[in-house]
Amino acid sequence: MNVKCNRAALYEAVQLASSIVPARTPKPILQCAKLETQKKDQKLTVIATDNEITLEHIVPQVQVIEEGATVIPADRIAAILHESRDETIDLIVDEAACNINGKDSKYRIYGHDPDDFPTVSAAQEEICVEIKAVNLKRMIHHTAFAAARENTRYAINGVLWEQEGKKLRMVATDGRRLAMIEGECKAAKNKLAENAIVPVKAMTVMEHILNTPDEMVKIAFSGNHITTSTTLAKLTCNLVQGRFPKYTDVIPSGCDKIIQIDSEALRSAVRRAALLTNEQSRGILMTFSKDQLCLSSSTPEAGDAEINMKIEYQGEPLKIGFSPQYILDVLRVLEGPQITCEFSDGNKPGLIRTGKDFLYVVMPVTV
Amino acid sequence: MSILECFGQDHAIIRLQKARQLSRLPHSYIFYGPEGVGKGLLAGQWAKMMLCSEPRRRKLTWGDSGQGDSDGLFNSTDSTNSLDSTDSADSTDSTDSIDSMDSADSANAVDSDSVMIDDCCDKCADCLMVRAGTHPDLHKIDKQSVLHTRKARSSQMLALPIDVIREMVIEPAGMFPSRKRARIFIIEQAESMNIAAQNALLKTLEEPPANTFLILVTSNPELFLPTIRSRCQEIRFVSLPKAFIYKRLLEYGVEERQGRFWAEFSDGRFGYALQLAQMGLYDAKREFLEQLCRLGYDNALVLAEWLQSQAKEFGKVLGEKQGEISTSDADRQGRLFWLDVIVHVFSQVMRRQVFGVSGQFSEPGSQNQLGQPDQAEQLDQIGRRFDPYVCSRVIKAVTVSRRYIFANANPALIFESLMLECLNCARAGV
Numbered sequence: 118m119n120v121k122c123n124r125a126a127l128y129e130a131v132q133l134a135s136s137i138v139p140a141r142t143p144k145p146i147l148q149c150a151k152l153e154t155q156k157k158d159q160k161l162t163v164i165a166t167d168n169e170i171t172l173e174h175i176v177p178q179v180q181v182i183e184e185g186a187t188v189i190p191a192d193r194i195a196a197i198l199h200e201s202r203d204e205t206i207d208l209i210v211d212e213a214a215c216n217i218n219g220k221d222s223k224y225r226i227y228g229h230d231p232d233d234f235p236t237v238s239a240a241q242e243e244i245c246v247e248i249k250a251v252n253l254k255r256m257i258h259h260t261a262f263a264a265a266r267e268n269t270r271y272a273i274n275g276v277l278w279e280q281e282g283k284k285l286r287m288v289a290t291d292g293r294r295l296a297m298i299e300g301e302c303k304a305a306k307n308k309l310a311e312n313a314i315v316p317v318k319a320m321t322v323m324e325h326i327l328n329t330p331d332e333m334v335k336i337a338f339s340g341n342h343i344t345t346s347t348t349l350a351k352l353t354c355n356l357v358q359g360r361f362p363k364y365t366d367v368i369p370s371g372c373d374k375i376i377q378i379d380s381e382a383l384r385s386a387v388r389r390a391a392l393l394t395n396e397q398s399r400g401i402l403m404t405f406s407k408d409q410l411c412l413s414s415s416t417p418e419a420g421d422a423e424i425n426m427k428i429e430y431q432g433e434p435l436k437i438g439f440s441p442q443y444i445l446d447v448l449r450v451l452e453g454p455q456i457t458c459e460f461s462d463g464n465k466p467g468l469i470r471t472g473k474d475f476l477y478v479v480m481p482v483t484v
Numbered sequence: 485m486s487i488l489e490c491f492g493q494d495h496a497i498i499r500l501q502k503a504r505q506l507s508r509l510p511h512s513y514i515f516y517g518p519e520g521v522g523k524g525l526l527a528g529q530w531a532k533m534m535l536c537s538e539p540r541r542r543k544l545t546w547g548d549s550g551q552g553d554s555d556g557l558f559n560s561t562d563s564t565n566s567l568d569s570t571d572s573a574d575s576t577d578s579t580d581s582i583d584s585m586d587s588a589d590s591a592n593a594v595d596s597d598s599v600m601i602d603d604c605c606d607k608c609a610d611c612l613m614v615r616a617g618t619h620p621d622l623h624k625i626d627k628q629s630v631l632h633t634r635k636a637r638s639s640q641m642l643a644l645p646i647d648v649i650r651e652m653v654i655e656p657a658g659m660f661p662s663r664k665r666a667r668i669f670i671i672e673q674a675e676s677m678n679i680a681a682q683n684a685l686l687k688t689l690e691e692p693p694a695n696t697f698l699i700l701v702t703s704n705p706e707l708f709l710p711t712i713r714s715r716c717q718e719i720r721f722v723s724l725p726k727a728f729i730y731k732r733l734l735e736y737g738v739e740e741r742q743g744r745f746w747a748e749f750s751d752g753r754f755g756y757a758l759q760l761a762q763m764g765l766y767d768a769k770r771e772f773l774e775q776l777c778r779l780g781y782d783n784a785l786v787l788a789e790w791l792q793s794q795a796k797e798f799g800k801v802l803g804e805k806q807g808e809i810s811t812s813d814a815d816r817q818g819r820l821f822w823l824d825v826i827v828h829v830f831s832q833v834m835r836r837q838v839f840g841v842s843g844q845f846s847e848p849g850s851q852n853q854l855g856q857p858d859q860a861e862q863l864d865q866i867g868r869r870f871d872p873y874v875c876s877r878v879i880k881a882v883t884v885s886r887r888y889i890f891a892n893a894n895p896a897l898i899f900e901s902l903m904l905e906c907l908n909c910a911r912a913g914v
Contacts, residue, residue, distance in 0.1 A: 142634040148617050168620035169659060233616035236609065237662045267650060269687050271658025315661065341660035355659045358693040 118185025118210035120154050120161055123178040125221075127161070127206070130174040131352070134165035135191040137172050137322060146229045152208065152215075153231075154181045161208075164234070165191060170319045171237050172326070173351040187215045190466075197224055200458070237342065237353055244335045245311055246277040246280050248302040250347065251330040253323075256287050259298045259475055261320045261448050265291035266402045272359030273313040280304060288364050289317075294443045294479040303333075304484055311338045314361055319354035326350040368478055369466050372459035374432045376405065380456045380471075384448040390414050391441035393422040398466040400438040400484040405460075406432055414441075414484070437463045438484035447477045459463040487603045487616065488544070489531060490526040492724045497544065500530060500717055501601045510717045512689045512698040512782040514674075516705040517721025520755025524672055524705040526721075527699045529604070531622050531668040532614040532695065536604040544599040610663065620662035625652050626672040628808040641810040644677040649684050656694050657688050657718050666695045674700035674705040682709045689715040723752025735762055742766045749828050760821070763801050768794055769825055773862045776829065795819040795895065819889050819898070823882050826902070832857050833867045834875040854863055877909040 134150040142148060151164040165196040187201040187210040194217070203219040206422070212456045257276075265273045268291065277288040285302040288295065292411065323345055329334040337344040345352045357454075397416070406410040410428045415421040437460060448456075451471050459468040469477040487497060496515070503509045508855065515523040533539050605613050613619040627650060633647045653669050661667040671677070677685070689698060689712065700716060702708070730747035732754060737760045745766065750757030772794075775787050798818030803809055836857075857863060870878065885902045889895070 122659070125799055141634070143629060143632050144618055167621070169656070170660060182774070215874065229617070233618050235613055235618040235620045235662075237620065242617060268653065271693065274655075274658060315773075341664055355662050358660055359658065 118152070118154050118187060118208065118215075118359070119181075119183035120208050120210065120368060121182065121205055122161055124198055124201055124203050124206050127163075127176050128177050128195070130163040130176045130349075131191060131195045131198060133174055133325060134163050134172060135195045135323075136325060137165045137167055137170055138191045139167045142167075146188065146233055147235070148190055148192070149188045149229060150194065151186060151188045151231060151234045153186040155186045155350075156181045166237070167237055168235060169316065169355045170322060171300070171353045172322065173353075174326075175349045177349065184235075185210050186231040187228050188231050188234050189226045190213050190467040199470050221258075237355075243339070244305060245302050245308040245335050246285060246302045246314060246336040246338075247283060247333045248300065248336065249330075250327040250332045250334050252300045252302075253334050253345075254327040255325060256285070256298045256300050257320045257324050260287040260289040261294045261317050261324075262446050262450060263291065263294055263296035264289040264317045264479070266317070269291070270359070271357055272314055272361050275316045275357035277312060277314050277361040277364070278338075279310075279312040280308070280338075281310050290359070290362065290364060290367070293440075294477065295364060296447065296477050297364065297368070297472045297475070305377075312361075313338050313343050314357040314359070314396065314398055315343055316357055319352065323352055325366050326352060367466070369459070369461060369468055372461045372468060374405070374430075374435055374460045376428060376458045377455055377461075378428055378458055380448055380454060382426055382449055383456070386410075386412050386426050386444065387441050387444050387448070390422050390424045391445075393419055394441065395419060398484070399440055400482040401441050402436060402438045402484040405432075405435040405437075407431065407434075435460055435463060437467060438482045439467065439479060440482055443479045447479075451475075485532070486606060487526070487529045487601060488542075490522045490529060491728060493522055493526055493721055494544065495599060496526060496719045496721055498599055502546075503598070503717075504602060507685070508904060511692045511696065512715065512716040512866075513720060514705055514708070514716045514718045515698070515699060515701045516571065516703065516718060518751070518753045519703045519724055520750070520753035520757070520759070521721050521724055521775070522754070523701045523703075523721050524670070525668045527701050528614075528624075530699070531697075531730055532611060533602055533604040534666050534668060535610045535614060535619060535621055535663070537608040537610050537665075538601045538605045540605055542603050544601045560700045562659050570653045573903050598699060610665075618649050621665070621667045622714060623652060623667070623669045625649075625654060625669065627676055629810065629812065641813050642676070642816070644671070644673070646678065646680040646684050649677065653685065653698070654656040655690055661695055666697060667699045669696075671698070673700050673703075675702040675704040679709065682712050685743070686711055686715065712838065726752065729757050733757060736761070738762075741858065745769075748857060749824075760803075763798070763805070765798070765821075768797075770859060772822075773829060773859050773866075777862050777865045779903070779907065781907060784903040785900055788896070788903045790902075791822050792896050795822050795899075798822070815895070816889060819895055820886065822899075823886055823889070823902075827879050827882050829843060830875040830878045833863050833870055834872045836860075836863055837867050837872050874909045878906050881905040881909070 131150060138148045138150070149169060153162045153164065154160065155162075159179060159181050161179040161181065162175045163176060165172050187208075196215055201219050201222065202223075207218040209218065215225060215226045215228055217226065236465060237334055262278050264276050268274055270292075273290055273292065279286040279288070280302065283301060284299055286297065286299045288297045289385050290296070322446075326345075326347055329347070332347055333353060335346045337346075341356055342353055343356055344354075387401065391414065393414045393416055394401065395416050398414070401412055401414040404413070408427060410426050410429055410430070412422045412426070413421065447469055453471045455471075457470045458472070464481060466478050469479070490497065501785040515527055517523055610619060613620055625644070627644055629648045629652055630641060630645060633651050635647060653671070657667065657669070659667075692698065697894060700708075700712075705713065705718065726747045729752070730743050733743035733746060736758060738746070742761060746757040746761045750760070762878045772791070775783075775790065779787060795818035796815060798821055799811060799814035802817060803811060808812075881902060885898050888898050
């Protein structure tokens with residue numbers, strides 16, 4: 118292999134690759150990135166995998182002199198490219214090693230056999246859905262935080278992606294709260310409905326590759342995998358097995374107490390009220406009365422806290438307890454200045470909405 | 485490498501193949517049997533076949549010496565270190581019994597000629613990745629895996645903690661296989677899972693997602709919770725014939741006399757025999773036997789200290805060879821090895837007295853006969869002080885010491901009390 122490329126462009130690709138490679142693994146080759154060139158398309162591709170997620174990133178502005186492939190430690194090459202000040206660098210691969218040559222520098226890195234590098238199934242995927250990068254990024258941001266971690270119910274360790282015609286919906290839950298967001302997409306004609314459960318780690322990586330807001334991202338569902346491709350990057354990821362719980366049953370309907378609250382004020386109030394919670398008494402009590410919301414928490418051995426804030430509320434008084442972390446989680450991702458809270462009763466789930474497309478259900482706790 | 489590499493385990497192979505051919509493959513297996521007889525090897529090869537894109541049917545035959553392809557058991561063919569000495573002067577007395585083993589070998593090939601088995605093709609991309617250890621759907625877990633968990637704590641690596649099981653088994657088990665065929669977990673030394681880890685695994689063992697298979701490899705299935713055992717099918721692995729071990733050791737470049745000793749010593753555990761032979765422990769063992777002949781109250785503690793330092797040395801060599809093993813674990817294995825040596829010596833002494841000079845229980849020509857034991861003279865000398873009954877008491881004392889080792893008692897005291905116990909037994913016997 119012999120290729121001349123732009124250092125900054127290669128660095129960007131390698132940096133993304135190193136965000137995937139596992140920090141600790143018994144298989145050293147997984148900590149490597151595979152660099153592959155194709156002369157016909159004048160293409161240099163950086164591939165990294167952790168055996169569940171595979172990222173292929175094309176490096177623009179390259180000049181391929183000779184085809185080939187090499188597998189070298191991702192963090193090493195990232196560090197070399199980071200420190201280098203050269204405009205362009207040459208990658209030359211001989212029998213045993215990869216040479217990285219700059220203007221005044223020469224590196225020789227020993228790699229692994231490219232054939233040993235794990236590859237996921239090479240089957241051709243059919244593009245099912247196209248969606249604007251900025252929308253996809255927003256949807257990921259609004260759901261990924263709510264998914265379960267390390268739950269033995271495998272299915273909720275991921276986020277459900279559901280496509281119905283021109284709508285893409287993402288749902289995440291950990292059994293105590295649920296986040297759901299809908300977005301517009303362009304679907305292929307023969308694809309009416311698809312669904313898949315995507316692991317959270319893959320979605321965080323996906324956020325990083327969606328940097329050009331107006332670009333259309335292609336998504337392909339193919340049984341065991343989901344593939345997301347932008348112009349430069351292609352992310353393939355294993356799906357989570359199992360059946361996602363019927364989330365529609367969880368979303369409460371017929372809430373009669375609807376309250377508009379300023380999200381920044383609520384965030385500050387919840388944080389302050391949460392200061393006196395501990396392992397045993399984790400909840401905070403929200404008491405709604407005429408034009409006032411009182412947040413209180415009490416711990417037998419530590420003491421009590423009470424925060425009052427003004428709201429617009431005319432309905433009947435309501436007392437409901439929540440785990441502050443669940444409220445803070447959602448307030449962190451929302452953009453708008455206002456949220457809408459809907460309740461029906463002190464022991465029924467509460468509902469938070471912003472805009473037309475996002476909703477968040479959270480189970481109350483007894484305080 | 486192929487399934488045919490797992491010599492001598494016909495029974496296990498046939499059971500696995502039958503289940504596969506009837507498409508009634510259970511999700512979880514326990515492979516159990518002595519250390520070093522090929523459990524891990526067969527688990528690996530079985531996984532390779534399951535992941536192979538074009539498995540081929542072939543006859544179950546053992547070829548000429550029970551080895552399929554040329555790859556070694558542990559991929560380490562550089563076994564000729566320091567064992568090349570050509571001193572085989574006193575080994576001529578037993579060559580006849582070794583020659584007779586060739587014919588015995590073929591007799592052992594059971595009725596397996598008629599059995600067809602599925603085997604990996606060893607050519608496709610999947611097979612290559614399994615061989616390189618990078619297949620995304622094959623997960624091998626052992627005590628050292630704790631180093632690769634997210635919260636990698638510095639641990640003594642004497643047990644398999646729950647973090648490993650959660651992160652490396654339960655979590656990936658919930659994902660679809662990357663290459664669409666199957667996802668296979670092989671847990672080595674599975675008995676070292678602690679109780680929490682075993683309990684965490686129960687749910688996955690009971691109803692794993694489709695196409696997920698677990699193989700627990702252990703030499704001690706009694707240490708599993710009953711709830712684990714009841715969820716798995718158990719497959720027993722048998723000890724290998726000594727003659728086979730002897731031959732394979734020679735192929736690895738082990739010197740003849742040493743090969744005969746380790747084959748005898750290892751009791752049918754080839755992996756163990758090879759490991760010991762490659763660690764160059766033979767001279768230390770000879771020295772031990774000579775010291776044992778002179779055992780008395782005046783030098784018992786000196787010998788105990790010598791044993792202790794040898795066990796440490798064992799640990800050091802093992803650590804260098806295996807790299808990732810923790811020092812505590814390596815030292816523990818060293819102590820266990822020296823206890824094995826003591827048991828072996830006294831059982832040899834006992835046999836020579838009970839069955840006569842040949843010291844063999846089995847009929848002549850059998851596969852387990854390797855001729856005169858090593859250092860027969862010293863054995864006889866010990867035999868004059870230790871009659872069979874006393875030997876049995878010593879062996880009993882060793883089993884107690886073994887328990888102390890697992891309870892992490894002070895190793896120096898273990899050897900000291902054991903040596904004194906030997907002397908006490910000898911005196912009481914007389």
